[in-house]
Amino acid sequence: MENSIRIESISQLHDLIGYEKPKHPLITLIDVKGIDPTISTLDLDVFTNFYTISLKEGNHCRNKYGRQYYDFEEGSLTFMAPEQALHVDEDKAELKSSSGWLLCFHPDLIDKSSLAKKMNQYTFFSYASTEALHLSEQEKTKITAIVNEIRNEFSQNIDIFSQDLIISYVELLLNHCKRFYGRQFITRTKVNKEVILRFEALLNRYFDSAKPELDGLPSVKYCAQEMGYSPHYLSDLLKKETGKNTQEHIHFYLIEKAKTMLIETEKPVNMIAVELGFEYPQHFSKLFKNKTGMSPVEYRK
Amino acid sequence: MENSIRIESISQLHDLIGYEKPKHPLITLIDVKGIDPTISTLDLDVFTNFYTISLKEGNHCRNKYGRQYYDFEEGSLTFMAPEQALHVDEDKAELKSSSGWLLCFHPDLIDKSSLAKKMNQYTFFSYASTEALHLSEQEKTKITAIVNEIRNEFSQNIDIFSQDLIISYVELLLNHCKRFYGRQFITRTKVNKEVILRFEALLNRYFDSAKPELDGLPSVKYCAQEMGYSPHYLSDLLKKETGKNTQEHIHFYLIEKAKTMLIETEKPVNMIAVELGFEYPQHFSKLFKNKTGMSPVEYRK
Incomplete structure (x- = not known):
């Protein structure tokens, strides 16, 4: 396939988007503003073997992420499971003006943990990008706080407790998203x-x-x-x-x-x-x- | 047994210590300052059927909680599994001057969750009170933040997502405690x-x-x-x-x-x-x- 590319590791992802070396081999948080907008991979369909949760901010992405006039607009979260196509962004000009982050983690991170067995409960990983979760300010604050804790965990010295803690934070994040999607189904009555x-x-x-x-x-x-x-x-x-x-x-x-x-x-x-x-x-x-x-x-x- | 009492439920515990009705049937957070110091149960050994994590603040509890001169002193955490004797405090005068909290949760809260299967990994629930975890200021800030999130969760309207979220927070709390005990073993070399x-x-x-x-x-x-x-x-x-x-x-x-x-x-x-x-x-x-x-x-x- 000419218009697609496969990314096998977090470290390969960092290379491709012109980002500094990852701090942890299995999980990363990428600031969209830090992505080099001149890189050639932006036009491609990117297939990865990891989970990606991405927050997009800004009004321009209204249609692409399926936001309706009665949805919150502080940010849109999309969820991608391994092997789903990930568009970093189709429009380079748009990328320059947009902000947000991507939280990517490899299935090996949660392998053999109880979270691995629960991943199929988080059905939003199979939703289309037009079925994004649109966050209120309060929800975004909560999500951001947890994501920052995750970054703190994988950025500091890794000890034998790090993995359990990162997994706990990821599970907490997903449980909040489950509730927020529940809220979105209700507000979209x-x-x-x-x-x-x-x-x-x-x-x-x-x-x-x-x-x-x-x-x-x-x-x-x-x-x-x-x-x-x-x-x-x-x-x-x-x-x-x-x-x-x-x-x-x-x-x-x-x-x-x-x-x-x-x-x-x-x-x-x-x-x-x-x-x-x-x-x-x-x-x-x-x-x-x-x-x-x-x-x-x-x-x- | 004359000098002991059994508490079967969170609501019974609230009654006994002269505390307002609980917000959730299976989990509660009790501010030590809110306990009525005139109640008669203070001299008794209290046996409960729930897990209790308690934070004691103040220097007077140095010996009772096994703190050594090289330990942190921002607070001491003790952990009690169901059926262990819980001393609210032996000395009423001391209770008046001490501060802290008790987080109590019934095993039914985590029943059938993956956390239930992991509880035996948290061996500190079998430690004696003289083997408490002595917290640094930073550690105490982290623990307090999570405990506040737990209180927010069980105090607000309960929805079908509440239980998973409370369990996630409890697991996160225990994983942090595991790391802090690891740290304490190291600083006590x-x-x-x-x-x-x-x-x-x-x-x-x-x-x-x-x-x-x-x-x-x-x-x-x-x-x-x-x-x-x-x-x-x-x-x-x-x-x-x-x-x-x-x-x-x-x-x-x-x-x-x-x-x-x-x-x-x-x-x-x-x-x-x-x-x-x-x-x-x-x-x-x-x-x-x-x-x-x-x-x-x-x-x-």
Whole structure:
């Protein structure tokens, strides 16, 4: 790939952006203002093998990070897991005027710690950059204080306690971000309600078309793509608003549709299953029984 | 037991010390200055079913908390696990002049969290109160900041993120304490060296007496008791200074003694085993082989 580059280590990252040597081999904090804006890698997609949490400040990044008029605007946090593309910034002129930082840490830092097992709970690492976390001033102060503690830890002499402390601070940071995303889902209630309506309309259109018979059941990934979200963000949003994630919504909608067809038509159960997108009718019967407590035939009676 | 009392909950603790109702059912921070000094429970041994971390300030508590002239004096932290006796303070007059706080949390707070599995790593919860952690001003500032964050967390509206955040802060606090105890073991090098000499003299006396044959091998608990330390503190001190914990020291000493007896006497191996305190000679042979790579008989040749 011509327009992409792979970064294998924190030290390689520092080299590429023209930054001084790292203080710790597995974690670093990079001030965006310290990045050399003449370096050639800025136009490339950068793939890394580490986690990156980045804070962008300034109003110009409103659209790129999906900020809405009712979001806070003190800064936008984005989260990237290893192997996701990291854009240092697309526009060199913009980079000059922007400020913020990147906190990068290698999975080896948390390897064998209890945090490693919990990383999949922080689903925001799978969100798109347009689904950033927009911080209030108070939230930004808290995040900044923790990030400074992390920098103090990895910048001073490393002792046998350093790693546990850095991991504790990272976990604390992620737990705060989890709460702040929870807050963002709540303050976005109005737009979230619209998302739910759009999602229901999407499922409606899908099941009313020939798509189920041709392409099968709608997948979580397909729905998220059609709505313009990442699968994790859509699921977290739906869960916060309705208590049901994307998959549960699809099943709920499917069963409602099936009930209508069972009551209002005389089509055989197998035909209904096929029309709803099931390859094997017995899968339909099993799901129906699981969700309603009775089989399709019993329900029809 | 007339002179002891059991406290089952944070709320019962608040009642007993004449303190306002708790803000959280499983964790509290009590300002020592807020404790009613006229209450009758002050003379009792208090047994609780929660963890307590307590900071005492003021010079008067020098002896009670084992502070030495080369220790820091900004405050002394003591750590108590559930079921250990907690002295609010023996002297009411003293209580009036002292300041500090108690952070108490119930094991249910951390139940099922990864911290619960790690609590046994924080061996200082088994130290005696005379083995307190004596803080520098900088250390005290750090501890106080974290404790204030914990109080902010449990005092504000509790949401589904509160518990994870409180646990993160508690873990961060304990990891800092672990480092500070490490520092204290280092700054106490002179006194620690004396402890090692005293420990070696103790083992010497023990093996030169009739005790092994009468009472068996010296236990870790026995050694700690004779030295005036809690077993965990003695082990952690020895480990920091020499790389070997109490048990490893006892074994090392035992094997050295055995080697001398094997070379310098013609006593049968079984008799040596009995004289060293082994009930079953085959246990001696197994340990000897394990530590030296050869059996006692092979060693003698």
